[in-house]
Amino acid sequence: MRKAAIAASLVAAALIASGCGSGGSGEQGGKTKLTIATFGDFGYKDLYTEYMKLHPDIEVVERITKTEDHHKNLITHLAANSGASDIEAIEEGWAGQFTSQPGKFYNWMDYGGGDVKAQWPEWKWRAGSSASGVVIGLGTDVGGMAMCYRKDLFEKAGLPGDREAVSKLWPTWDDYISTGQKFMGAKLPGVTGFFDGPQVIYRSVLGQQPIGIYDGDKVVVDTNPGVKKAWDTTVKAMTVGLSAKVEAWSQDWNAGFAKGTFATIACPSWMTTIIQEQAKEHAGKWDIADIPGGTGNWGGSYLTLPKQGKNAKAAAELAKWLTAPEQQAKVFRTKGNFPSTVTLYKDAVITDYKSAFFNNAPIGQIYSKSVATMVPQFMGPKSGDINTAIINGLTRVQDGKQGADDSWAQVQKDVKALL
Amino acid sequence: MFRHKLYRLDLKASPYLYVAPFFVLFLAVGMFPLVYTAWVSMHDWTLVEESHTWIGFTNYTELLKDEYFWNALSNTLQILVLSSVPQLLMAIGLAHILNMRLKGSTFWRMSVLLPNITSVVAVAIIFGQLFGRDFGLINWVLGLFDLGHIDWRTGEASSVFAISVMINWRWTGYNALIYLAAMQAVPKDLYDAASLDGATSFQQLRRITIPAIRPTIIFTVIVSTIGGMQVLAEPLVFGVGSMTGGADRQFQTIALYLYELGFSRFDFGYASAAAWMMFVIILIAAGVNYLFTRRMRGAE
Numbered sequence: 121m122r123k124a125a126i127a128a129s130l131v132a133a134a135l136i137a138s139g140c141g142s143g144g145s146g147e148q149g150g151k152t153k154l155t156i157a158t159f160g161d162f163g164y165k166d167l168y169t170e171y172m173k174l175h176p177d178i179e180v181v182e183r184i185t186k187t188e189d190h191h192k193n194l195i196t197h198l199a200a201n202s203g204a205s206d207i208e209a210i211e212e213g214w215a216g217q218f219t220s221q222p223g224k225f226y227n228w229m230d231y232g233g234g235d236v237k238a239q240w241p242e243w244k245w246r247a248g249s250s251a252s253g254v255v256i257g258l259g260t261d262v263g264g265m266a267m268c269y270r271k272d273l274f275e276k277a278g279l280p281g282d283r284e285a286v287s288k289l290w291p292t293w294d295d296y297i298s299t300g301q302k303f304m305g306a307k308l309p310g311v312t313g314f315f316d317g318p319q320v321i322y323r324s325v326l327g328q329q330p331i332g333i334y335d336g337d338k339v340v341v342d343t344n345p346g347v348k349k350a351w352d353t354t355v356k357a358m359t360v361g362l363s364a365k366v367e368a369w370s371q372d373w374n375a376g377f378a379k380g381t382f383a384t385i386a387c388p389s390w391m392t393t394i395i396q397e398q399a400k401e402h403a404g405k406w407d408i409a410d411i412p413g414g415t416g417n418w419g420g421s422y423l424t425l426p427k428q429g430k431n432a433k434a435a436a437e438l439a440k441w442l443t444a445p446e447q448q449a450k451v452f453r454t455k456g457n458f459p460s461t462v463t464l465y466k467d468a469v470i471t472d473y474k475s476a477f478f479n480n481a482p483i484g485q486i487y488s489k490s491v492a493t494m495v496p497q498f499m500g501p502k503s504g505d506i507n508t509a510i511i512n513g514l515t516r517v518q519d520g521k522q523g524a525d526d527s528w529a530q531v532q533k534d535v536k537a538l539l
Numbered sequence: 540m541f542r543h544k545l546y547r548l549d550l551k552a553s554p555y556l557y558v559a560p561f562f563v564l565f566l567a568v569g570m571f572p573l574v575y576t577a578w579v580s581m582h583d584w585t586l587v588e589e590s591h592t593w594i595g596f597t598n599y600t601e602l603l604k605d606e607y608f609w610n611a612l613s614n615t616l617q618i619l620v621l622s623s624v625p626q627l628l629m630a631i632g633l634a635h636i637l638n639m640r641l642k643g644s645t646f647w648r649m650s651v652l653l654p655n656i657t658s659v660v661a662v663a664i665i666f667g668q669l670f671g672r673d674f675g676l677i678n679w680v681l682g683l684f685d686l687g688h689i690d691w692r693t694g695e696a697s698s699v700f701a702i703s704v705m706i707n708w709r710w711t712g713y714n715a716l717i718y719l720a721a722m723q724a725v726p727k728d729l730y731d732a733a734s735l736d737g738a739t740s741f742q743q744l745r746r747i748t749i750p751a752i753r754p755t756i757i758f759t760v761i762v763s764t765i766g767g768m769q770v771l772a773e774p775l776v777f778g779v780g781s782m783t784g785g786a787d788r789q790f791q792t793i794a795l796y797l798y799e800l801g802f803s804r805f806d807f808g809y810a811s812a813a814a815w816m817m818f819v820i821i822l823i824a825a826g827v828n829y830l831f832t833r834r835m836r837g838a839e
Contacts, residue, residue, distance in 0.1 A: 178771060188780075192802060194806065195586060195587065196586065199586045199587060215668055217587070221587060312673070365672075366672075366673070369779055369780075370667075371664075371667050371668055371671055371779075372671050372672055372673050372674065375671065375674045378674065379673075379674065381673065423838075453830075501587070505803055505804065507780075508781075508803075512781075512783055512786040512787070513786070514786075515786030515787075516787050519690070519693045519786065519787070521693075521786075521787050538804060
């Protein structure tokens, strides 16, 4: 659900994902046992208790693994045809890996998915489906997109600090870059960049393009102007000296939040949780404005029913209940995971929600606007690895190891090797 | 007569039965995976696809042309040299000191093992902080002397150096204890005689200790060569989980490349070929080191 959990998953990744886990599910003592495998923090714990109270014949057993391990385990379990849980969560960045093998999952359309389809925006629904139209995932949370910025640093640098005015500074990414140049011109002590590093800005610009890494089932990194635009925008922002040159999710990145070495970061809703954790000293100094170039999405998850599951019907009921607007609202209230069900966006739970950490920014309104208006983008099976190759290329440019053109050429070669 | 036959059979067969458990286990968890990996490496075999086509040695010929494989091999060898050599030299020195009469010798001996029993991930996280570019301790100290900042992760030499330091930190004490155990078996009167002849402590180390513990040195050289060729966790955690070992693959080791092929690309056929190449290279490296350490004896 959270890219952030990547950082935590390293620890386990270092020990090499051990693809085990007994796929136990079945009936015991009259109770149907349902296993549900998630990662990070879905905020479901209380909901399980509630569900079991409502359905005394059901026993819910949860398995939580770190993000990367969770997905790798699932891939292994699907390949081995054993070991998967009744319900398996998948994250947007990994979804393509699974929507490309729809035969391994129950189709939600056979399990009442059609009745609840209207809860979600069209794009969220489609991203959980295969190219052939098999719906494998029901949406849980969603990323959305905004721009988080340090209000106090902006004011010190002679820029406006108010979120309306800041949004007006950058209708486009070029405006964002020229704002950054003005900001860096003020030479504030301790500040080393306008944004953190290439990864977050690249993913944000890419997420705004109508076509991303894939066009249908074809990888179009070499020909798609959208990918090149994300690349060029990031390269331009780096070459004019706006990058603090820290790698996302590294210790330097965390320290950068804490010490305030950079002033802006593109902000899917889950990023706000990271900022609050890492920049505790700066509560109230952060604020949220619109993202340049419109809107976009990065992150968010789905619940799937692998065909190995023996209790598909009961599991489907549980998953539908968990992803229903009422439950998503409960999760938002306790954990802040932003709901994907559009019907909630007119609810006071969302519309009235303000974050004190972000200078009382109306987070609910900002992200619901972003999610409702965004353009969907298809994620293919290798999206994650291809993005890593591109981000490596951008990092080489940033570190001065390669010129932008050479690096782009190497990216093309690396992407070809991945296919 | 029958009893006699049974007795002879017992005499002949029993030893094999006693060692059988090891070999049965080895067949199951050692030999089988080895052979199966060889089988997989002859196929176009990805995890997500059902069909596996036989392609013979194509994976191997591809691998020989794969510049990332050679890059990983070169990084691994650099790390191997930068970690094994100082590590074993320091371990001998440390063992020599620990072998002297020290107050609280058990305390000192236990202390040198501490880095080894710390989890490698914890070590990597701590060293990650030491080698941080913006707020790392080492750069802070360098800053005090106006020596400037080093971007440890980005540079090729600096990242290889940092990873080697991590490995040295973990394994020096362990090897020192192995040497110490061997040193304690060296007859004391040799040292007494040497002292009478006026040999210094360093001369005693060179002329008595090292020749006497040579079999142990050969053992540690081989073991640390094998360990060094398989380094995975240190570069993985040092690179914040980057399977490519940095944006430019500047510190990707063979084991890390193998991990990338297997668990990022899920290209099991190619990864298996890489695993077998790695196995052969380790055999060669261990063999070369064995001959080299044995040579040292001939020279003396």
